[in-house]
Amino acid sequence: MDAVTLNVEVRTALGKKNRALRRQGITPIHMYGLARESETLQVRQADLRIALRAAGRTTPVTLISAGGEETVTIVREIARHAVTGYIQHVDFQRVDIQQVVETPVPVSLIGQEDAPGTAGGAGVVTQGMFEILVRAKPFDVPNEIIVDTSGMEEIDSVILASEIPLPPGVEFAGNAEDRVCWIQPPRVTAEEDLVPVAEEIVAGEEVGAVAAEGEGEADESGESGVSSKED
Secondary structure, eight states: OOOEEEEOEEOOOOTTHHHHHHHTTEEEEEEEETTEEEEEEEEEHHHHHHHHHHHTTTSOEEEEOTTOOEEEEEEEEEEEOTTTOOEEEEEEEEOOTTSOEEEEEEEEEEOGGGOGGGGGGSOEEEEOOSEEEEEEOGGGOOSOEEEEOTTOOSTTOEEEGGGSOOOTTOEEOSOTTOEEEEEEOOSSOHHHHHHHHHHHHHHHHHHHHHHHHHHHHHHHHSSOSOOSOOO
């Protein structure tokens, strides 16, 4: 993947003045880490969106200052507006590209339809983890981890986090016994599904019996026992 870069500037506006920055198309950010002081910075919103879309939460982003200094970072926190989802602020953590970091990586499942344990609607693949904690050098961290479920043979088959193959240079850093996905039976059983149907049949029979009695009374009195008014 091509390196993700982002041009940044020193930010002097603080506190409530950041609202004015956002109205001008500028987003406040912070850069911290590697035993150095935190830096208060700002970046064009359009450039930031492009960089975040390309990097996600795993690919390093190189911040380039106005003076040309380059700092390799990873995205640590994105603050969004509670209603609009608009990006309000981003924290970037400095990293040493030769030092191993721990970071969560998104998990995607494939092959659910081909898993023998799901044949004929016998079961469904359920995902229990949507990210996995890994340990690797910044540029070795994958964008996502693909888990192939097509080999899950039967109900209650499970894939543990420690069983997932990882790319070279990447190690698992979480709980080895965490369940990434498993096959479980459909939630509604055949017996549960039949109960409402049986009740509807009984109710229909009762309505038919009442209607028959009404017809008998109408024959004797010469009036219909069925009202045209709907409940």
